[in-house]
Amino acid sequence: MPRALRVEYEGATYHVMCRGNRNNPVFSCEEDVALWLKTLGEACERSQMIVHAYCLMHTHYHLLLETPKGNLVEGMKWLQATFTQRYNAMHRQWGHLFQGRYKAKVVDDDPSYFRTAGLYILLNPVDSGLIDLRKESLDRYSWSAYPSYLSPPSKRPVWLKTDRLMKSVGIGKDSAAGRTAFGAYVKERGLSLQLNRLTPDDESEWKSMERGWVHGSADFKKAMIELLKTQDPIHKAPSGIQHRDVGEQEALLTLQRGMRVLGLRADQLQTLKKCDERKLLLAGWIRRYFPVRSAWCSEHLVMGHVSAITKAWKFYENPPETRKKDKQKLEAIVEI
Secondary structure: OOOOOOOOOOOEEEEEEEEEHHHOOOOOOHHHHHHHHHHHHHHHHHHOOEEEEEEEOOOEEEEEEEEOOOOHHHHHHHHHHHHHHHHHHHHOOOOOOEOOOOEEEEEOOOHHHHHHHHHHHHOHHHHOOOOOOOOOOHHHOOOEOHHHHOOOHHHOOOOEOOHHHHHHOOOOOOOHHHHHHHHHHHHHHHHHHHOOOOOHHHHHHHHOOOOOOEEOOHHHHHHHHHHHOOOOOOOOOOOHHHHHHHHHHHHHHHHHHHHHHOOOOHHHOOOOOOOOHHHHHHHHHHHHHOOOOHHHHHHHHOOOOOHHHHHHHHHHHOOOHHHHHHHHHHHHHHHO
């Protein structure tokens, strides 16, 4: 299977994460953490990357990373390779430290998406059960950026920027009062998470933070898909969910053209029978030419259970005489 393509552009923000090889521990002591932070700082100086949040767990790490120069691959390659060399030298071992490539989920610039990504990273110790906010403070977990958020700027690493995440939660000034308010906000969100009091939308978004390749609005995802299309089609190809997302966008645009050819409007789909011949023809046609799921076709054509799509495939392959001309019209669209 092709590897996921990296979406790179100036000013991009990512939720970056990677686990230890075979899920083995990476950070076992304070010395490991200190080595990582030192190497991360050097990586930021070399590549001008900006860290907005981080959290180190025993078996993996999380970063909320911004790349003003659009050089994620260059910066992360140096960071992981250099840390692995130094780590192996310190522990007198050899071989892979991380399980292959890091995952980099591109984050929408909208403050709400940035806020979710940042809080997800800072609250990872709570989500993992390492910190119980009913009994202890999150700043006891020193392997994350959270204690730095509660400290004055002079006591923070120069490569860690806190203003963007603080502003995303409504705190405009990095003062003692502002830092206290930020701590109260994070604790409130953490307790909601710990006590299963998140709203359904928040819970769904939270659970999706480590899945997929985009965290953002539909328009943002569409823009990222367009960026993917600029990749070298010979040597690079989207994989997995990226391939599906690109296909779904193209399928939707083509479906809209096909509906116009057959004289169908979107507002008619709800009132037509689920197995209307035009719906069957369109569903079979889309499935024939695009890597979309049956559920996608069923949803966009209002066809009910996905079993109807199997019928649609057969209908398209061998339509009745009354629909053969319609099939030819649809075929002409994809041949252009």
